[in-house]
Amino acid sequence: MAPVDETRATGQPGLRERKKRQTRAALSQAAIRLCVLHGWADVTVEQIAAEADVSVRTFRNYFASKAEAIAASHLERMLLIADDLLARPAGEPLWDSLRHAVLGRFAPPGEPQDHAPHNERWRAGVRLMLTEPALAGEIAKAGAAAQQGLAAAVARRTGTDAERDVHPKLVAAAVAAGCAVAVEHSLRADETVPLGAVLTQVLEQLAAGLPVP
Template sequence: MTQEDEAGLGLRERKKRETRVALSRATIALCVRRGWDDVTVEDIAAAANVSVRTFRNYFSGKAEAIADGHLERMTRIADSLRAREADEPLWDSIVHAVLARFVPRDESGAEAPPDQRWADGLRLMLAEPALQGEVAKANAAAQEALTLAIAERTGTDPARDVYPRLVAAVVGAGSAVAVEYCLRADPPASLEPVLREVFDRLAAGLPTP
């Protein structure tokens, strides 16, 4: 394969990834705002400016599209871990990578203020039974991606060492706990300080308060 062929393949793969992300984001936004039952595949395709056939080429339905958003975010975190300086402490790298993907920012770079209506809609969407199976599959794939990235950073072998799988599981669980805590807070809590507290406690070995 020539360099031109490889460049073309890389561009196609990037465009496909961008389409997946756009469809996933459109699905999440519509389901949060309208409710699960009031969103159709036609609505999602229109919001993403693609055809229904294109949506079907990527996802079997709303649940898979939403779960893919979580997998994409965790895959990006794994990519970020690989890109951080090799001598940076692992948990510092994890915090930077997680915050970059979980915390929404405004134009100034500050965390966007919590939105009660968005939090309520997101909580209802995540409780949708039809979503649970796809989320479980996405979590498994996300944990595998994180495991491989952590193994590379720590020089461990996921086939022989429990450490990278343990850290990947903890990162996933810690992030989920922080998001759920913020969504259930009244009023909704800012995510960044909660994520920082979660990972500070994990890095410290979860000492008893």
């Protein structure tokens, strides 16, 4: 999906790459916002482009569909987690670094995590949007690409080989699955639960080897 080779190769994206990623992110966030608030069927590509203040042609240059646009946010966030992992102190334990990287992108410090009652409409809208069949395939593709990017970062961090060694792939798969479980739990819990708290619990359990409760 995202053309991220420049960033992965140099560790720092160039100006052109940063602008492209910013445009992709703006379009993706616009698609999510409109589909959550107005419903999947009532949102068009034209509306998404207008919301992001770009042309429909620009939208088409980045995405083939609104489903792909929505899934791009997941891919971008996971690739940023991979970048953040590589930026953590070299001597820091891997799972501590992963916890900081994941929480920094899913639950940034200072961002409200209390899910106030007026946000219930948003939570309900996200739950409904995620049931769209057209979105499932794109999320799966984005997840596979995200997992590959995170595995490459784990390999660099641990001095292993992302192609030949199972460890970086396993860690990336565990983190990706843990993030998905945390998001789903936070969205579907009867009582609103801050995502950051759920993610912290998930990552602590993964780091401990998933001990039996």
